[in-house]
Amino acid sequence: MNKLRVLIVDDEVGVLNSLTRTLRNYQKPLEVISESDPRNALNQIKTETIDILITDQRMPLMSGLLLIHEAKKLKPDLQMILKSGYTDFDVVVDAINDGHITGFIMKPWLQREIDLIMTRAIASKQERDFIKFVTKQHMLSLEDWKVVVQRLEEDEQSHDERTVRALSLLIQPKDAELYQHSVRIGELAMHLGNQFSLSKTDLRRLEIGALLHDLGKVAIRDHIHYKSGKLNEEEFTQMKKHPLYGAEILEALGMDPKIVEIVKHHHEHVCGDGYPDGLKGDDISLLTKLSPFLMHMTP
Numbered sequence: 001m002n003k004l005r006v007l008i009v010d011d012e013v014g015v016l017n018s019l020t021r022t023l024r025n026y027q028k029p030l031e032v033i034s035e036s037d038p039r040n041a042l043n044q045i046k047t048e049t050i051d052i053l054i055t056d057q058r059m060p061l062m063s064g065l066l067l068i069h070e071a072k073k074l075k076p077d078l079q080m081i082l083k084s085g086y087t088d089f090d091v092v093v094d095a096i097n098d099g100h101i102t103g104f105i106m107k108p109w110l111q112r113e114i115d116l117i118m119t120r121a122i123a124s125k126q127e128r129d130f131i132k133f134v135t136k137q138h139m140l141s142l143e144d145w146k147v148v149v150q151r152l153e154e155d156e157q158s159h160d161e162r163t164v165r166a167l168s169l170l171i172q173p174k175d176a177e178l179y180q181h182s183v184r185i186g187e188l189a190m191h192l193g194n195q196f197s198l199s200k201t202d203l204r205r206l207e208i209g210a211l212l213h214d215l216g217k218v219a220i221r222d223h224i225h226y227k228s229g230k231l232n233e234e235e236f237t238q239m240k241k242h243p244l245y246g247a248e249i250l251e252a253l254g255m256d257p258k259i260v261e262i263v264k265h266h267h268e269h270v271c272g273d274g275y276p277d278g279l280k281g282d283d284i285s286l287l288t289k290l291s292p293f294l295m296h297m298t299p
Helices: 013-024 038-047 064-074 086-097 111-136 142-152 159-174 176-195 200-211 215-219 233-239 242-252 257-264 286-296
Strands: 004-009 030-035 052-056 079-084 103-106
Touching (some): 004 038, 038 052, 079 086, 079 111, 111 176, 111 200, 159 215, 176 200, 200 257, 257 286
Parallel strands (some): 052 079, 079 103
16 A cells, blocks of 8 residues: 655645654555645646645634535545644534544643544545546446445455444435534534543544434435425434434444444433433433534534
């Protein structure tokens, strides 16, 4: 596998050097390029092969978001990561909701956060490359599950990682907007989990559960799923079964029970008026309680 090229942009040389050292400790070798002038960075993006862009938000010559917008025009498939402080969190959330960035780095960062962000960015790039391949070959459909899994097995990933990616790809042909919505929720999960000091394992469970929370909608009949008007009582009853369908799919694949729980109960409410089981209060796990909060943070 060729080294991925990562371009870091920050007007502070000390920050560039620090992040470069952090990236060199990543589990896979990366070619890291640093640039203090965003205008030069745009020229590099235009003329060179760059796979991932990491940019600071607050720079005197050009904001990180503006750099990302301009870079997107040059290379639409470029993976974008925004780096900022807590005071810019609203900017970051908007950027994620608008689909402009793959992830974000909050200062000060930890090695494990960088590792997770880079792993997600690399997976996103591989996914985009894969979607191009299967779209060109007219293979992206539910019937082509075996083709999806076979292609994913070529990547240097664990079985669970391949399964998660394959399942997320199943959502896209059903509803592209739903897929993007799920991806954005997954993006926010890691930061929210960090605020609650979740373990690395629970952080990953929350991220996967958030990404796959609406997986069961692939089993909902099209005339209900795509209906533009309000669902009638019978249709809504059917729609409310999607958490159960999603949980059944994950259970059949031997997925972590806590991830299954997030998917099954993401429409439960602490007051007890949610579905499918009408759970309330402490009957709902912390990870499951966090997933509706993530959904309300994104359109």
